[in-house]
Amino acid sequence: MKLGIVGLPNVGKSTLFNAITQAGAESANYPFCTIEPNVGVVAVPDERLDRLAEVYHSKKKVETAIEFYDIAGLVKGASKGEGLGNKFLSHIREVEAIVHVVRAFEDPNVVHVDGNVDPIRDIETINLELILADLEVLEKRMDKSLRQVRSGDKTAKVEYALMERIKAHLELEKPVRTLEFTPEEEEIVRQFFLITSKKVLYVANISEDDLAAGNLNNDMVEKIRNYAHQEGAGVIVVCAKLEEDMSGLSDAEKHEMLSEYGLKETGLDQLVKESYDLLGLMSFLTAGPMESRAWTIKKGTKAPQAAGKIHSDIERGFIRAEIVSFNDLIACGSEAHAKEKGLFRLEGKEYIMQDGDVVNFRFNV
Numbered sequence: 001m002k003l004g005i006v007g008l009p010n011v012g013k014s015t016l017f018n019a020i021t022q023a024g025a026e027s028a029n030y031p032f033c034t035i036e037p038n039v040g041v042v043a044v045p046d047e048r049l050d051r052l053a054e055v056y057h058s059k060k061k062v063e064t065a066i067e068f069y070d071i072a073g074l075v076k077g078a079s080k081g082e083g084l085g086n087k088f089l090s091h092i093r094e095v096e097a098i099v100h101v102v103r104a105f106e107d108p109n110v111v112h113v114d115g116n117v118d119p120i121r122d123i124e125t126i127n128l129e130l131i132l133a134d135l136e137v138l139e140k141r142m143d144k145s146l147r148q149v150r151s152g153d154k155t156a157k158v159e160y161a162l163m164e165r166i167k168a169h170l171e172l173e174k175p176v177r178t179l180e181f182t183p184e185e186e187e188i189v190r191q192f193f194l195i196t197s198k199k200v201l202y203v204a205n206i207s208e209d210d211l212a213a214g215n216l217n218n219d220m221v222e223k224i225r226n227y228a229h230q231e232g233a234g235v236i237v238v239c240a241k242l243e244e245d246m247s248g249l250s251d252a253e254k255h256e257m258l259s260e261y262g263l264k265e266t267g268l269d270q271l272v273k274e275s276y277d278l279l280g281l282m283s284f285l286t287a288g289p290m291e292s293r294a295w296t297i298k299k300g301t302k303a304p305q306a307a308g309k310i311h312s313d314i315e316r317g318f319i320r321a322e323i324v325s326f327n328d329l330i331a332c333g334s335e336a337h338a339k340e341k342g343l344f345r346l347e348g349k350e351y352i353m354q355d356g357d358v359v360n361f362r363f364n365v
Contacts, residue, residue: 001296003275004069004095008122011103012205012240014038017070019243020268038070044272044283044294048356051330052285052292062293064283066272069095092130097199097278099271100126101240104220105207119204119220120227127175127196134194135170138163141192162188170196178231199278201234202227203271211239211261234274238267282355285326286310303351307361317365321347326356 007013021040043063053061071091092098102119142163148156162185169179175196181189189197204221216237217225228235246254246266254266276282276296283294284306295309308315324335324344332338353359 001065001097001275001279001281002067002069002095003097003099004071004092005099005101006071006092006126007101008103008125011101011122013101014070015244016101016203016205016238016240016267017068019240019247020271021068022247040068040070042066042068042268044296045269046283046294048285048326049292049294052287052326052358055329055334056287056292057289058287058292059289060291062291064294064296066275068099092195092198093193095198097201097275098195099201099203099275101203101205102224104204104218104224104237105210107207117220119224123202123224123227128173130195131170131173131175134176134196135167137194138167138170138192142167159188163192166192166194175231177233199233200228200231201236201271201274201278203267204235204237205240206237208239208241211242214262234278236267236270236274238270240267243267282353284353284355284357284359286359297353299355301353302349303347303353303359303361304349306353306359307363310361313365314361314363317363318349319362319364321351322360322362323347323351323357325354326358329358 005013005017017038017040021038021042043065046063049061049063052058069091100123102122103117104119106117142160145156145160145163149160166176166179166189169176176189176194177197177199202224204224206216206218206221210216210218221237225235242257242261243266246257249257258264258266280299281296282299283296286293286295295306297306297309303321304315304318307318307321322344323346324338328343329335329338332341332343335344338344
């Protein structure tokens, strides 16, 4: 899974990226300190793997991973070459969802590119630049397809009509993700590679003072929530500075610091959960003496296709899946006890995988 982190300069974007990836991207109190996209690969926290490793005495644990792209700060006019111009576009097109960091605190010591903090204006500045970039791409595609449309190509006509509809929507300064499509139309739209068709998770970055006061829903955060709700986007609230302070600590030290602020999970934990929900993802698990491992799949994936995540040969030669739920396995304390109680079951090709399934695939090639 690839997530692109975007936002205006000095909203806490690179600070958050540094914290969650510990990749050390430069973070400074001036615009455009991130010139090229920094890429960090983060292991997805999953406590279930620790328990499985204990049950199976596994030599190692292998988490699933997320790639984060820290994309250079955008400004008004970026689609026309202002700031860093269009350098960011190809990198945003590569990701599966956008993490949009929005500043939700006042601080005279942290420069704002527009002179003052206004979260809705800031969101709309970024969104408008992405909309303008999509319009440019769409118009070029429409020009190229006109010849096919005029020749009577039925497929081209369907695509062109869809592009006209999308263009009219973009001209109203609305992102493509707020349009409704049939499943067939969604397949076509995916081929257009439009940035604003990607799902968005807004990250409201609050100050340490607000965090210490328990003010996780200040006026700016509420404005962000209301805005996100209108377009069906997700929202999480984090303090990027706290995440940065915790980034080098042990799990026990992180837990202690979180407890001091009355928090139960880190920003990364929140980000992972919300991103999985946003993209309709989940994990199944495999375990044994060599390793306990998590695998990410789309919700609704059938057993053979899940097996294909491990190896194409397993999908090709799929016979059946031997499955027990994680909770049942842990409650029994061992695979043997779970089998004695009849909690393992054999599932065929039509079985739809469930989050937390512990699986042994049987296959023959």
